Amino acid sequence: MLEIDNLTHVYGPGSPNEHRAIDGLKLSVAEGELLCIVGPSGCGKSTLLRSIAGLITPTGGEIRVEGKLVRQTPDNLAVVFQDYSRSLFPWMSVADNVALPLRRRDMDKRARREAAQEALESVGLLGAAEKYPFQLSGGMQQRVAIARALAYRPTLMLMDEPFGSVDAQTREDLEDLVLKVRGHHRMTIVLITHDIDESVYVGDRVVVLSKAPSHVVGDLRVDLPGPRDQITTREHPDFVRLRAEVGRLVRGVDVATPA
């Protein structure tokens, strides 16, 4: 589904402010897989995501989505941006924000409206459909961004810290929502998170990135038995072990690479 080969990105190449964000990163994601990416702040996760989405042209290496080289944004892709509040359109109501991308689908106005309502309901925001983004709290805005991506039913979904601004309870609900949707519609999902527990709970695989210039320092398959459940899964000894392992990798990175 997604192959990243020897990806390198340098910001402002040649300028005195040159910054090598990603260096020779290799990664491949199978269809229907949910890959979690963790790594220290500023290591290049968002840069990686933007490259996959075709929003920046990496200075080196190749990215292929469904075998096709990414030059522009691949089809059927959705992104939940880290900067969710700026990615909502302030001139549209919440419902319109969610419904807008559906114009690319073969849907009439009513169908779009219904799909938007459904997605909003699934993130617990049905009541806010007619409000404008500025009338929502931070966490609610973030959920609108998630709803927009979900309603779109992409085949590849990129999520950049999508649950960073919501409370613990909602976060768990949203994690389960993503798992459910993935199961139903066979999406491939790449999810960036800082929460190690979350990465293990949600992911089929967890990839740990190093400090910038980032590359892959750990790649763990998460084989947990049965459907995930917030209580039993988190108590499972495999979960505890994996979580400790990811934690070690993340920390290890920090110790190994001096500032």
Next chain:
Amino acid sequence: MLEIDNLTHVYGPGSPNEHRAIDGLKLSVAEGELLCIVGPSGCGKSTLLRSIAGLITPTGGEIRVEGKLVRQTPDNLAVVFQDYSRSLFPWMSVADNVALPLRRRDMDKRARREAAQEALESVGLLGAAEKYPFQLSGGMQQRVAIARALAYRPTLMLMDEPFGSVDAQTREDLEDLVLKVRGHHRMTIVLITHDIDESVYVGDRVVVLSKAPSHVVGDLRVDLPGPRDQITTREHPDFVRLRAEVGRLVRGVDVATPA
């Protein structure tokens, strides 16, 4: 230090979109205390914070800081906004962003510069001082906002999910940094977080808010022995008990108040 009495805030009163965010909230924070606030997404935490900072005039009730009724922004107050990326000034370098508020203090240019450098160093961003905000990752921007508040040395610091966008390791470092700074400079801190562990680890007290219209549903004193330490404190039985209790309160709220 901070007294909130019967605070009520209604958005768009009288309009069809009227929304009662806070309802009769009572709270007081002692000098030098670090109060954590947890509550479901959209319950009114940010609204509360803005009211304390004098940025919105609540529709009812009173807020006093150091005995004085809040009408405008109280002196010596700093805020780390939830929407950190928009609260940075894109036309100033990172160092200038941090140094700007210091012009209020009796500091010459060099002293301001040094204070800014020091604050940036403490959040691990010394190398980014001359960059512009848009050249930073989300987590780095959030740390700049924290550095700006820290450098200002306020007597009352309000933080709205200040560690939401950084990785686990950095988050722990920042938690300890806040604890250290609080100890050195006797700040009073009100910190909003969604991480229940964090609220217990960092707070002297944890206040749990209900769903909107929000009021206080739980107010726990955190009496953990000795200085906090990321490993030993989190293993302490009291910590585990408190954390469970806060968790119960947060969840309980959800069950008690139907959507």
Next chain:
Amino acid sequence: TSGGGSNANGLEKTDLLIGQYPGADSAPLFIAIERGFFKEQGLNVKTEAIQAPQAVLPKLSNGSMDVVLGSYATILTIQSEGLEKFKYIADSYQGAAGAFGIMVRRDSPIKKVADLKGKKIGVNALKGLGVLTMNPHLKIAGLDPTPGKDIQYVEVPTTNWLTALQKGDVDAVWMTDPYVSEAKNKLGATMLVDTMSGPTESLPITGWAATEKWVAANPKTMGAFQRAMAKAQNIAATDRSAVTKILPTFTKIPAATAATINLGNYPTTLSAQRIQRVADLMVEYGFIKSKIDVAPMIVTSQG
């Protein structure tokens, strides 16, 4: 403008658009309209207020305007630049004593023409009748009238003639009546020199012009126009009150002022000889580069 309509006299066109500057010069036109002289000739005349013929030149060239009232100086300038070829089809206005002159303030140190050396004089147009008629007088007084030498000409809108003079923005203003009388009465200004005297006595001022193309295409219409105008011109020339009565109807000159206005003359025939004086003066003072023979530009009444 298209012809059309009932056309008893075999006119090429019956609807005419006439450009005119609202002032005493065009009084006969309005007398002709008021008394139905054009109707008699089967003409349907519409007028348009203009500031100067240059501005409507494109309209004359492309045929959307038929006849224009223009100062001889302006029309001859255009002619000599080759922008358009004009014919004069009727005379309109001619200088007379007392109505045109250089005005100075009551307390002005300028007592004689020679005192104007190094001074600023306000005029309505830099290459207009004012400058043309002042130059010979300046020359007689021993001054070099070439712009920038002894005299500075400054363009001042007529609205500001009196204010500019009084405020001292300029040292003198070349005026026409009724401004001359107004300046005398209101400001106590005096006329330094009458520019329609001596070498410039009775100089032709304005006339009716049409393009060569138009004249060639519309000989009958032109004849009709000339006949109507001639009748009106006769009235203006003989009955002063007809002019002073019509003035307030198409200008903002109040009736009381109009009654006492100093007027120029309304010649009843087109004379190449008279107009040649203007052309010669223009060559002499560098308004145009080469000598123009005016006679071929004159089209007198046909049929």
Next chain:
Amino acid sequence: MIATLVRRLWLAPVLLACWELLARAQASPYLPAPTRIASWMYERWFSGPYVLTEEAVDNFVPSLVRVVGSWSVAVVAGVALGVAIGRMAWLSDYVDPLVEFGRAVPPPAMLPVFLVLFTMGTQVQVATIVFGVVWPILLNSIDGARNVDPLQLETAAVFGVPARLRLLRIILPSASPKIFAGLRLSVSLALILMVISELKGSTDGIGYLLSTASNNADMPGLWAGVVVLGVLGYALNSLFLMAERRVLTWHRGARRTA
């Protein structure tokens, strides 16, 4: 470098060529060919001892002084007033109708009034240019100052940033992209008004030359003036864009399209 120049200037020769062809085909005196205009310009203005002839120096220099001086006055007045009105709702309530009224009054027709209010010459010219030029600066400054991101202002308020700094370091920079749009409009507008201010009551300047050419029915002369204006406008605008690039580097970065 060369590629940039080609990219920036290629259109000029192409249009000139089209104009030349059109002019020859039309043979209308109103549209003289560029070559004819160029030779006129060379003869009258650029064949002097130091390139420029006396006529050129005597008229171009005063015009430039007028336009730059008056523009500066308009910028200071427009930005100061605009930011004040944009930030202070009550002030905007007091002056809004007057501003909107003044904006719609045609500056060329205001000339007689200015001739009454001010002394003919420099005073009237400065008044005409400033009056004509100030509106886009004012309106865009109001717009920019009014729409500063509220969160940025809240940040400033919270940190007790003093009023003076708030103006200089937050409101002005945040409004600067809009202000600069207004300034850019005003640069070329200033040239236009310079001409208008020199049509009457003036004894020198490019507008004076245009007025003479028009009086003389001298079409190549008129076009020569127009060409000089265009070239001047291009030059002034290039200077302006250079300054803008310096001031707004942050903006280009922050608004990059990656």
Next chain:
Amino acid sequence: MTITATLAGRGRISPSRARLAKYLRHATGVAVFILAWELAGRTGLISWLPAASTSLARVAQLAADPAFLADLASTLTAAAVGLPLAVLVAVPVGLLLGTVPVVEEMTRAIVEFLRPIPSVALIPLAMFFFQPEINAKVALIVYAASWPILINTLYGVRDVDPVATETLRSFGFGPGAVIWRVSLPSAAPFIFTGVRLAASITLILAISVEYVVGGAGGIGAFLIQASTGIGADAMVDVIATLVWAGLVGLVVNTLLLRAERRLFRWRHA
């Protein structure tokens, strides 16, 4: 400080009273101006300046003068035709130049060459090539009124938040959709400022053309007539006509502002 004050103000005072206070301030501002004008005229502080009362009386008279009203209508017609045309021309071009920097760079020289050319100087050309006269007038109006819209569109588009653009692009929308759905709405308020600037320019230009060419009526032709008066009388007429131009501009602007407030409600966050 100002910000907290206005925020607080919004919360407490009822909307209708706030509106009344606003109109009162409008009236006060206008009254102070008229008073200053009256004093300047009456005391002879500025000689030849007709006092406000005299001028305003004439303004009122003109309202009942059919000749003037016909002229006014003719000017307004030209302006009303010209403004939408200018918007139709300038907004798409501005969007194009704003979103494709290469095109902007390639056309900059010619744009910057054309902008400072006074429309007044182009009148003969327009008169010759466009007939009848109303077309020439409209062509000149479109020419002059397009610039502020164009420049404001250009700068507005450049000020669009890139995160918003990227969001739409990431959903696979093409450049056209990005322009239509993000650049345009996001820049719209600023484009609208350009339109408001252009609106007064259309009026100014219509009047200027009429004034220079004379011609088939219009406020400009009325001004030519007015300037045949003498001294203070002419001044009163000129000023009264100018006041009318200003009043018309004021009304047009108020209408545009109303529309703006409707269109961009989301902006009052």
